Amino acid sequence: MNNQLSTNPVISIHNLDHYFGQGDLRKQVLSDINLKLYSGEIVILTGPSGSGKTTLLTLMGGLRSAQSGSLQILGQEILGANKQQLTQLRQQIGYIFQAHNLLAFLTAKENVRMSLELHDEYLEQDMDAKAISILESVGLGNRADYYPESLSGGQKQRVAIARALISHPKIILADEPTAALDSKSGRDAVEIMQRLAQEQGCTILLVTHDNRILDIANRIIYMEDGRLVPKPDSVAAEPNLNSTRTHH
């Protein structure tokens, strides 16, 4: 798979710092982040609670404004970008969160379709067929007309994956996508994400504490106390990590 990785980074971060709060309450949550993500890579970002992973993910997704350093996404500098530029950028990124965020009053098909409606290039008459086709590819062809309340947690997350990938984004940002799922559904969900992303040549950044899915990554990066660090010793001691690694 590595031969698919191109040498052009889709995300390029240099000397990025980030602070929350003002005055005496100002607190640094990201320090001197340097990172490149390449086309087609699946990168897992892991580390202790509160270390800054979600903050970094939301910055990469144009969901919050960068304060200092440089953050280039799909060739565009995000530092100093205006609202319109950020909105445009967000349309090129697929997001998958722990809580699937499906709209309760729309069926699975309608939830997935909605993602296409945000883009100009899709024709109205093609949208249903595209939505059904991607639902089939996540194993939910027979659930297209179900509302979220009648789907299991794993099925809802698969709808969310279909919704994120239907418009062929260059980047998928996933924050704890398996946290609310049992082990089997979590594994199924990330494998589906991996397969679709490989088919589309999409880059995935996945934030997780879930040691059972670390082996789907091409690369694992670690964050501690707002900094990217080399693999910490504590991780090597994790029994789950060792067991997932031995599959390969």
Ligand SMILES: Nc1ncnc2c1ncn2[C@@H]1O[C@H](COP(=O)(O)OP(=O)(O)OP(=O)(O)O)[C@@H](O)[C@H]1O
């Ligand atoms: N909106 C905010 N205002 C102030 N502080 C915040 C805000 N969001 C996050 N923080 C703080 O920034 C730090 C990093 O939080 P972040 O959510 O990025 O960590 P995380 O590694 O994703 O944690 P977790 O694994 O628990 O989700 C934490 O100390 C958190 O309390």
